[in-house]
Amino acid sequence: MASERGRLEVPDLPLQTRLSEQEWVMQINDRADDSSGLPRPPSIFMTISPLRRLKHEDFVPQVVTVGPYHYGVGPHYSSLPENQETERYKAVEANEMNRHKKVAFAYVEKDIRRYNSDNHLLESVRRMVKDIRQEYATDLDFFKTEEELVEVFAEDAAFVVEILRCNGGIKRGFNTYYCSRFPRPLRKSVLQDFVLLENQIPLFLLLKVIALDSACASDKEAEKELGSLIHKVACELLPFCSLSPESVHRVIGNLSERKHLLDCLYRLVTHGGAPPNPAVSLVEKPTHFHRAVELYSSGITFRAVDPGNMVSVKYDPKKAILYVPKIRVGDDTERLFRNLIAYESHLIDEVHVLSYFRFMNSLIDGPDDVALLVEKGVLAQDIGSNEEVASMWNRLCINTMRVCSEEYEEVAQMLMQHCGYRFNALKAEFKQTYLSRPWVLVSVMSAASLLIMTLLITIYTVLIYEKPGA
Incomplete structure (x- = not known):
């Protein structure tokens, strides 16, 4: 009786709850046994708070939002005062860029359907949603439906590809629309927004858009086209006067290993895409x-x-x-x-x-x-x-x-x-003071020559007077 009285009594759980707990334990064990079931590490993040507090406007898109993090709020939103006029401005600005995105999407979808009637951009993006989600460090649950998420990524990817093509000088149907509605200062601002950390979409999504196009018959051709476009953007945005051909080749020639546009620029300004040396310590x-x-x-x-x-x-x-x-x-x-x-x-x-x-x-x-x-x-x-x-x-x-x-x-x-x-x-002080200018050097040499001649004359005169019988 004492043993029964001292035993901890666990209330009976419903059968459904017990089964769900058993299933949960089995799933954990399966994932532990199979490492392939673990999600891959993300590559697109929100800026950490210590850096954002210093200058938050440097991380916020100023002209166009790309991807989910700033979707629906419009550019400039965090650098403007909160009032009724600001809300109206944000709505107008966001709607304007959304209209440009829909035009770009229409051009891309038209080309895809013209030469590949069985392929549609929306359907291709829909099949990639799981992979797209894994690239972001936070859950994308703020979208109302999965279809809304698909539409956002499809339109953004088409817009980015068409802007990069226009910037690279590729003449297409969208080029006329782009040149007539995007003045040169606005074009530079759009490209600058494309390389913000919080304004990224996966690079494989851009490659998919190009690969579906009629001009690219294979993934390698899509990588080659996108690589040349990224090289053009890097030459315009990176502050280094020029990049070495070796680093460009390692990054641009291996786009399948790159994560997004900012990752490409990061690799170009560091080791050119070479894998980091694990033996090097900080x-x-x-x-x-x-x-x-x-x-x-x-x-x-x-x-x-x-x-x-x-x-x-x-x-x-x-x-x-x-x-x-x-x-x-x-x-x-x-x-x-x-x-x-x-x-x-x-x-x-x-x-x-x-x-x-x-x-x-x-x-x-x-x-x-x-x-x-x-x-x-x-x-x-x-x-x-x-x-x-x-x-x-x-x-x-x-x-x-x-x-x-x-x-x-x-x-x-x-x-x-x-x-x-x-x-x-x-x-160094002697060189900078006396040898940095030709006339100073000549003056120093002249003074040294005069000093040496005076010393020789003095020595010669002394020797003459001291010579016996002089």
């Missing part, structure tokens, strides 16, 4: 070296790397030359850089972008550093003053991890070691 508390003017005063010269990207920084200790990729800073540079940082913050053990920004933050501390790098051809600024450029570089690393890659830490250590020798600073 360096915590990276070295903060001297600013550009101080490095120059210590005898280090700067040389621009063109073509180059964010991993092109190198230092030659024998020649005391710091190689830095040539970059043009414009009004849209900070916005793109912030989205690259936000995307990299979701990647595992990849800090190429952050390492480059921490390097530039150490290098540039004020307008005199910017002026020096402009003089050496490393920087070209299009946003007004050197103070604005310096302020931009100093803001980029706020609310980010204090880490860098081993390559950048090695460069920083060599720079600090060079500046630690006092003789290097004295030698």
Whole structure:
């Protein structure tokens, strides 16, 4: 009796509840046994709060929304005051771009049905919905129906493809409509919205739209066409003056491994799509070296790397030359850089972008550093003053991890070691003071020659007077 009284009594559960629990346990066991049942990691995220708080408008589409995250709210929504006029503006702006999307979708669907009567874009997207959902880090349950989700992705994919084709100079039916309704400033703004982290759609969806078109008979041809269009966008939006053919080939020639448009740009400015080295470890508390003017005063010269990207920084200790990729800073540079940082913050053990920004933050501390790098051809600024450029570089690393890659830490250590020798600073000061200009060099040589001649005359005169019998 005591044992029965001390036993924990579990209330009887309904048969349906018990069966559902058993099924749930079986499903968990099946998924544990079969790793293929696990969903693949997402690639499209919302920007984390610490980065968004700094400058939230850099992550919000300004002209056109693409994908589900900003669907139904229209562009500009978070940077405008909340009032009745704002709500009216948002509705008008969203409806205008939705009309352009429907026109693009109609052109694409017409071409698909003309040459492939059995294929329809909506049906193809409907079959891909499960894969599309897995690319997003959040559930897409805010759509009323599954069909609404299909229509949004079909129209957005068609719109993006047609805009990229028009930008790449491909003459099609949509081209006339696009050129007559999108002035050049608006076209640039549309492309800039296409590479925002929260404004992405999966790249395989764009490839599917192109593959269904009559001009592409295979997936390889679709990749080739989309690759050339992405290369054109990269040349227009990336601030690096030119990209190396090797990095372009690795990224553009292997689009099946890329996630979306922003991922393509990320790979172009880092290792060109090369797989990260698992043996490379991150360096915590990276070295903060001297600013550009101080490095120059210590005898280090700067040389621009063109073509180059964010991993092109190198230092030659024998020649005391710091190689830095040539970059043009414009009004849209900070916005793109912030989205690259936000995307990299979701990647595992990849800090190429952050390492480059921490390097530039150490290098540039004020307008005199910017002026020096402009003089050496490393920087070209299009946003007004050197103070604005310096302020931009100093803001980029706020609310980010204090880490860098081993390559950048090695460069920083060599720079600090060079500046630690006092003789290097004295030698640099002499060269910059007396050997930097031809007339100064001539004056120094003349003075040295006169001093040597005076010394020789003095010695000769003394020897004559001291010579016996003189």
